[in-house]
Amino acid sequence: MKKYFMFEELGTNYRREIIGGLTTFLAMAYILVVNPLILTLQNVDGLPDEVRMNHGAVFVATALAAAVGSIIMGLIGKYPIALAPGMGLNAFFAYSVVLGHGASWQHALAAVFISSVFFLLLTISGWREKLINAIPVELKYAVGAGIGLFITFVGLINAKIIVKNDATLVGLGHLGNPETLLAIFGLLITVIMMTRGIKGAVFYGMIVTVIVGIAFNLIDPPAKIVEKVPSLEPTFGALFTSFNDSSFYTAAMLGIILTFLFVDFFDNAGTLVAVANQAGLMKDNKLPRAGRALFADSIASMVGSVFGTSTTTSYIESSAGVASGARSGFAALITALCFILALFFYPLLSIVTAPVTAPALIIVGVLMVSSIGNIDWKRFEIAVPSFLTIITMPLSYSIATGIAAGFIFYPITMLVAGRRKDIHPIMYVFFVIFLLYFMFLTE
Secondary structure (H helix, E strand, C coil), rough: CCCCCCCCHCCCCCCHHHHHHHHHHHHCCCCHHHHHHHHHHCCCCCCCCHCCCHHHHHHHHHHHHHHHHHHHHHHHHHCCCEEEHHHHHHHHHHHHHHHHCCCHHHHHHHHHHHHHHHHHHHHHHCCCHHHHHHHHHHHHHHHHHHHHHHHHHHHHHHCEEEEECCCCCCECCCCEEEEEHHHHHHHHEEEEEEEEEEECCEEEEEEEHHHHHHHCCCCCCCCCCCCCCCCCCCCCCCHHHHCHHHHCCCCHHHHHHHHHHHHHHHHHHHHHHHHHCCCCCEEEEECCHHHHHHHHHHHHHHHHHHHHHCCEEEECCCHHHHHHHCHHHHHHHHHHHHHHHHHHHHHHHHCCCCCHHHHHHHHHHEEEHHHHHCCCCHHHHHHHHHHHHHHHHHCCHHHHHHHHHHHHHHHHHHHHCHHHHHHHHHHHHHHHHHHHHHCCCCC
């Protein structure tokens, strides 16, 4: 085991890897709570039951997708990187695809599956690098920052800090509302712990918020702690029914599939490089076994969609485990084991409400929006498409629309600026695809 995971070469041992794996789990365990709440649209009132996914099934799918992805990454990629359904991608799945476009959750899962198959084929063929390299780095940063704003907006709405306003579309909510006060308290506690550098601060912040909520009778205590694992039957394999439905084959769905693919591209590439660099695993500015790591991600995402969850991706929270000493894929296996054990604690989810998870969404948004500082705002031809990408996501309540806006304006501003040679030919293809996306968006 030590030889397979190169313990001696990496200067690590079982103790460091176990502690690192546990730390990574604690840092990302919030996804077990947040993902089911987002995918089942719990904060949206008045939706018919057939529009909502089954909460218990999504919880199981989330845990299994995280476990399978982390196991594959640990055994094949050999990196101390854990995987789980991605934040931002789950919001796009629920609020843009299902709620915004009116697609069924089965169709959304099918789109995730297809994008994952494309990801796998592109990884195997080597085209993945070509597509990523074709997209200007500024737009990559803009996509990350835009998703950060979008997630924060969702968190503020869930906390009822931001509410609908007939005069101004949105406005400040009633801050004296007990649930809103609970969310603000949770945000304050989480920010304090994050500022102090406490590992797993998001997860611990949720625990403290739950305890305070129970103490003030804002949350009902759980009837049980451990229970039989919920059934996966409501969502398992449901995506395959979409392939026999003619309404699935639309230009808008093509744009949705491409968005899942693009965001997964950016998320994975950035996370793999960041965590590997932190762990000192980069060699000559290149990532060893990059193909294996991306293969693990694409397989995990395919499996996750079959189980019944949104795109599974590498988690930047793995950096917490690396900071605790993790250096090999063995740490990812420890994290996977924790996700499997978590399956038996489903009753605890009943005490985690929208005000409890809202701070996690806001904090994740803060972390993601930091990429905005890497954009060269002094170059107007770059600033315009970058800004439109960022601002359009939260204002249109659609990640896809933000990406489309940026990818359409980029070749226009660059051509006008006389920088035709700096435009990769693939960007023209994206230009046409997203023009069609806008043309058929309302159909």
